[in-house]
């Protein structure tokens with residue numbers, strides 16, 4: 653009998669629903685919330701309200717596009733955390749109500765677990781997936797981690813950020829340059845026209861596989877402050893070079909620890925996930941590193957790097973196969989590791 657999962661993602665500012673049947677993606681609908689743009693960041697209260705507005709039409713569209721009747725569903729999956737509590741509550745409550753109505757189980761998914769398993773979102777049987785064990789560089793707005801993935805439901809964090817995440821470094825530096833939120837994609841675009849060696853920013857000296865990005869952020873701010881003293885339009889005159897140098901430094905920091913983790917674990921496959929894995933420089937640098945080490949690189953399609961319910965439905969599919977379900981009194985969590 654086939655297994656059909658409806659996945660719901662509502663951890664931040666995207667309301668998304670997806671249908672996966674026997675591990676193959678049938679639909680993935682995302683409603684992004686434009687309401688936050690004028691505030692320069694996500695406003696939690698507005699995000700919760702927008703999820704409330706979007707959830708019914710988004711789930712409906714996902715089922716319709718998949719050509720699946722709700723009575724065919726085997727389980728309903730939802731992102732339980734980490735994320736904004738008010739936003740998570742919308743998805744969790746909706747999933748519980750729908751599962752009670754249909755008399756099918758619910759499956760809770762850790763958002764980070766979903767980003768890692770985004771590698772397994774397949775639109776057809778022919779698409780290749782990584783062999784276990786492999787290393788995943790998970791770089792999102794709130795996390796920078798190196799994870800040893802032993803199987804679908806067995807992962808170990810080898811390194812994590814001790815302060816800011818790579819995405820925060822992109823977004824905060826972009827903000828002081830006057831770029832819109834989220835700044836990562838704008839830095840990516842500007843970096844293509846700049847000189848990555850034009851500016852030198854601080855690099856961390858942290859033992860092991862852990863990351864740190866707050867020193868880089870401070871040194872970026874000092875560079876801007878000193879530049880503006882002599883040229884009030886410093887940022888405008890140097891924006892491509894600033895973006896290129898910032899991006900190159902973030903990539904060097906990420907790749908340095910990833911290379912050390914590859915050598916220490918001896919894995920033959922590396923994957924990347926999370927919003928920052930949409931960055932052209934990060935994608936190229938990981939591909940180059942794997943080519944140098946003669947190991948395989950899995951770089952996800954850009955549409956599966958940022959928040960989406962496809963990864964939630966796929967992660968839940970593997971939990972379903974292992975018989976891992978969730979009780980009805982499960983509450984969302986704001987912070988948690990894998």
Ligand code: KG4
Nearest residue numbers: 792793794819834836840927928931958959
């Ligand atoms: O994974 P994600 O959607 O959110 C979390 O779950 O945290 O990641 C969002 C992050 C933001 O920091 C955004 O600036 C960054 O991903 N991002 C990028 C790019 N696209 C998204 N950073 C650099 N280059 C990009 N092209």
